[in-house]
Amino acid sequence: MDTTPVIDVEQLNLSYGEFHAVKDLSFQVRRGEFYALLGTNGAGKTSTLETVEGHRTATSGAVRVFGQNPRQRAAVRPRMGVMLQESGFSPDLTVRESVRLIGTLTQRRDSVDRVLGLVGLTAKARTKVSQLSGGEKRRLDFATAVYGTPELIFLDEPTTGLDIQSRDALWDAVDRLREAGSTIVLTTHYLEEAQQRADRIGLMHRGSFHKEGTVSELTRMLPAVITFSLLAPAPVLPLPAVESDGRLRIETFSLQKDLNVLLHWAQDHDVELHDLHAGPTRLDDVFRSISSL
C-alpha cells in the first residue's frame, strides 16, 4: 500500500511583502483522512490551502501533494477537486455547460447527469449561472470539486449560504466520497461540522498551529462544564460555581463524580436544577480560548 502522505507540508512560510502570514507550518494529511484546517480570521488558512492547491508559491519551505510539487499542475490537478470560497463560473454558461467544462479542464471523467443529481441541480441543468440563487451556485461549486470522484478534495467553507437540507445533502455526498476512498480537506467557521466529521484538526492562529490533533485531543486539556439555573434561593452549593447571565457554571475535570455530587445535593435539599446541561468542552470553547489571545 502507498504510504506517501497525500499532503506533506514542511516548514511552510508565506509572506505578503513585509507581512509574515504563515510561519513555519508543518502538517501531513494521510490517504483517506478527513482533515479540517480551522482558525481565527486572518490565521492563514486560505493562504496555506492556496499553496497546497498549487495557486500560490511558498516563500520558503516544502509542499508536496501526492509526493509532487503542486505547481506541476498537469501531474497533480487531475487528481484533486477544489471547491473555492468564491466561484469563477462564467455567468452566461448554463449549469450543464459549466459542469461539462469542469470535466474538460480537470481531465477527469464522469457523467454530467450523475453529478447534477448528486448536487440536486438536475432541474436547473439548462439555467444560466447568472440566474442561480446563492445556495444553488454553492452547490454548483461543490459539483466542480466532486466531478470524477477525485482522490483529494478541498472544501473551502462549503456550507456557507446553504439551507439545512442542502447542508445535509452535501455531507451525505461527502460521506459517499469518503467511502470511495477520497481524502477530504475542509476549512469552515462552523465548528460543529468539523467536530462531527474530521479525523484530525489543525487549529491555526496568526500564521501557525495553536494546536493540532483529533477533536478529543484538542478538547481533553480543557475542563468539562455543568450549567444550570436556580429558580428559588438555595443552600450553599457543594461545588465552586461562577454565575453569569443568571446561570451557574461549574468547570470540572471529573464530570461524572461532580455531577453526582451536585445531583445528590439537589435531591437532599429539594432544589430544582433548571435547564441543566453537562458535557465535555466543545471545539467552540477551544476557539474562544485562542481568539482571546
Ligand SMILES: Nc1ncnc2c1ncn2[C@@H]1O[C@H](COP(=O)(O)OP(=O)(O)OP(=O)(O)O)[C@@H](O)[C@H]1O
Ligand atoms: N494578497 C495579499 N496581500 C497582502 N496580505 C494578504 C494577502 N492575502 C492574505 N493576506 C493577509 O494574510 C493573512 C492571512 O490571510 P488568509 O486569507 O490566509 O487567512 P484565513 O485564515 O483564510 O482568514 P479568514 O478566516 O478570515 O478567511 C491576513 O492577515 C490577510 O490580511
